[in-house]
């Protein structure tokens with residue numbers, strides 16, 4: 001991984017969903033900038049793998065298992081992280097799931113609940129716990145949530161996912177207002193299309209080869225003139241935006257949603 005300036009030297013950063021995809025990229029980025037990184041994920045195998053990568057690169061890092069849908073699990077995560085690395089300076093709420101491709105007419109109530117439990121309630125529980133820990137320790141920290149371009153321009157077949165991500169954007173702004181008096185900033189990154197495990201089930205559902213769905217969507221978006229930068233996004237593209245928003249370079253930025261999506265226009 002590339003060496004960057006050490007903007008986060010000695011800072012304590014927690015990344016949910018850090019065991020895969022975009023979260024893995026975010027964990028690497030903060031570690032490369034000198035942070036002590038806690039990878040928090042429900043997937044122990046992924047978490048252990050990313051931890052091993054960070055350690056090989058000489059980073060100070062830990063993996064703490066968490067289920068972001070559970071308030072007690074989040075509480076245990078934040079307590080263990082603080083015990084290990086001291087006050088939290090940066091919290092990245094990245095864990096997320098997507099439903100199978102289903103329109104608002106087709107999606108089941110159970111699938112709706114699952115998507116909302118992770119994406120929306122999970123983000124709320126994690127961000128609130130970290131904000132509370134920052135306030136208790138008088139840390140003027142930064143929180144970054146991850147939504148999606150779908151949260152700004154829903155597609156037909158993303159009934160629950162799109163609205164769960166729109167809720168994350170609104171919650172981000174709401175939390176930013178609540179914690180601004182304590183000097184804490186809260187922003188959101190809305191990724192465009194990045195090939196990750198998020199699409200594995202969709203590929204199966206659409207009977208596509210592994211890793212085909214995102215390139216197919218990218219091609220369609222390029223051909224229809226909806227994508228201005230003609231490639232898919234990478235975890236590194238997203239991580240660069242998250243690190244910027246979490247850094248002192250963004251000290252006058254809060255309650256914002258930054259789209260990192262190649263200028264895609266699905267509206």
Ligand SMILES: NC(=O)c1ccc[n+]([C@@H]2O[C@H](COP(=O)([O-])OP(=O)(O)OC[C@H]3O[C@@H](n4cnc5c(N)ncnc54)[C@H](O)[C@@H]3O)[C@@H](O)[C@H]2O)c1
Nearest residue numbers: 017020021022042043067068095096148193194196197198
């Ligand atoms: N990949 C894309 O194109 C894309 C686009 C827009 C937004 N996003 C968002 O980016 C974020 C990261 O997704 P990704 O693409 O890297 O997918 P991913 O599937 O590779 O990573 C998601 C991670 O979240 C973890 N997770 C899921 N449920 C959890 C739970 N209950 N508790 C703790 N961890 C849990 C998973 O184990 C996984 O490691 C998600 O919020 C996703 O919605 C992704």
